[in-house]
Amino acid sequence: MSFSSNINKRIKKHPVFRRFFFSFPFRLLLLDFKKNLLLVLFWLFFFAAIFNVVSPAYGVAYLFWGPEYLDKLNFLSYFILGFALGGFIMAYNIASFIKNAFRFPFLASLRFPFLKYCGNNFIFPLTFIIIYCFKIFFFLKAEDIMGTLNILFMLFAFISGIAVFLFISISYFYKANKDMFKLFGIKHKNEISYLAEQKNSGERNLRLIKESRDWYVETYLSKPFRLRLVRSVHHYKKEMLKDVIRQNQHSAFWFQLISIVSFLTLGLFGGRDTFEFPASASLFFLFTIFIMIFSSFYRWFRGWSTPVFIIFLIGFNYIHKIDLLSNDHAYGLNYNTIKSDYSYDNFKKIDKRNDLLQLDINATIDILNKWKVKNTSLTNPDKKPKLFFINTSGGGLRSSLWTLYTMLYADSLSNGKFLDHIQLITGSSGGMVGAAYLRELYLQKQQDKIVTYYNKDYLTNISKDLLNPITFKIATSEWLFPMQSFILNGNRYPKDRAYSFEQKLEENLNNIFDKKLSDYKLPEQNAYVPMMVFSPSIVNDGRKLMISPIGISYLAQNPPTSKIIYNRLFDAIEYSRFFKEQGAENTEFTSVLRMSATFPYISPVVSLPSEPRIEIMDAGLRDNYGLETTLRFIRTFNDWIANNTSGIVIIQIRDKHKNIPIDENPPQTLTEALTRPMGSFYGNLFEVQDYNQNQQILAADLWSKSKIEIIPLQLRNDRTDHISLSWHLTNKEKRKVFASLYLPENQEAIRRIEELLK
16 A cells, blocks of 8 residues: 555544645645745745844844844834735735635635635744744844843734734725625625534545645635635536636735835835835845736736746846946946046056156155154154054944944054054955044044044944845835936936945935045045055956055056066056046045945946946955055055154954864765855955965065064954844944954054054
């Protein structure tokens, strides 16, 4: 006897188990796994998200556990999250009903067929909600920012949000759906309770088997906790049953259409604080739209829905090649003029411009002389100052906060000498954002615009969420195309997620970066502030784009060689000169920061007006710590540094330790064995940079005429105490950043910095 025969025999002998196995909720669950795999995958994604399986390094789970709204965890933030989840649950039910209702003819004989379907299709949603509530509870407990009663109040807000959306939906379907009575005037028979009905207790109903379309059902939930038997519908005409199902599907389609239009309309309000919903809520909205669009395709094309949907996606993909729909600009640049020539011939011409090279070297020596005057003691003019460099790593908001905090701390202990001694700041991504923020505060203090930059509010500002407006824009309009634009300097730019990032950054920092790149030219030339060189990577070929308001051709051109003859590579271009005709000096400073911190998928790659067009990504791809740029600078001014300083100090502000733990290599599955080579390569990208830069440092010992001391300030960020690589930090993660400064090695580094500044 076969295994399946044994199962069937056992089911027939146990009526209670049979009622469960052939119950409508359980059959719908099986149907999902067999026929609705896309819906199952969506649910699995969200289950994986709340279990911290989806991109744990990027803190995706924290977005779901602690949904901040207007930088706060409160009743409203959890209510919005619940409301968004309610929309996803309803979209799931509608999609399932449109695709599968015809398999269950008995639905047409019930009052409110669609609502009955939703009431029985509860296993995925209810399981998810219960687990989700536990995850939120334990997250808030660990954050230690509210008591148990307040946590329960947050859970009440979450459940209330779900309930409100479901109530709105049910109210619509209560009026819009039609059943047999409303369509044909046929009176419903009383539904028979399973508890009262004892017939057919041992065998399956043969008539129901005939009507079941391979999905035999014996029981269904008429109301919560009330189980009823399925009645045969053989006495109804098949066309009548189909008409009822079609009418309900039609009502569901209109609900979908209204919902999609509503979500897209929300995109018009992007940039307003009120509509900066929690990132997790935006993800629920995004998946809700996807489900609704796909199920709408199914309603019209049935079995052809999948190939038609694929064709639609292919066409939609190519539409985005239209220039009018491109959404990857640096604000302030002129994209409507002649394009720069990005070619080897042009690189060679630039590389031979020794006049520019000497001009920039002389101008920077003038800056260095002014720096020396500022840092020479009046009481001891013969004592040469130390020349300080800052190398700060990428790492999203954690690096922004870590860089600002460590630099403020070192400066406060040295009575302001630390910032005075810094000549050049290089690095990437979030670290450069934090350093640029402090540099601007330092400038405003000199201009008497602020009293002090030692204010805790600045730490609060730099650590505020930047992710919510980005994900909201992606969810409501970015996946389609930007529906709004703005004009700057006579040029039109789209209001996309890049715009949302810059606007939110400005809002968080009280519009401190409402400046152009050229606005920093005079402060740098007069040594009022340290020079900053941004070096985002060019996606096309891996070159660096060197961005500075002053001439830095010595960082982009190959220096003359007397002993080596070789085929020169051109590994960098100078932004201000290369795009001079396109108005590079008018580039918004927030766009410069964004080009250096273009994290894949979160903010779009930036295209620049060249021929062929080049695209820009995060500086960390080439030089996460900015050490290569620093060494080029030191080598260019090797003689001046040796004659005018007492040595070089490079402060390396890292978002992780240099000596990472060595991983064990346990037995691997086939999938792990196939993915490990590429995964290890990309996973160890920054470690490989460390190894290469270690060789550059050793080589510097051969040519440097000054002593170089490298002092690391390392964020505690290991596998057991992880801080998310994200534009969002939880309160607990912020506390980890602050606590890292008091690690013994960091305190020793701070003491060394103090000694060098004396």
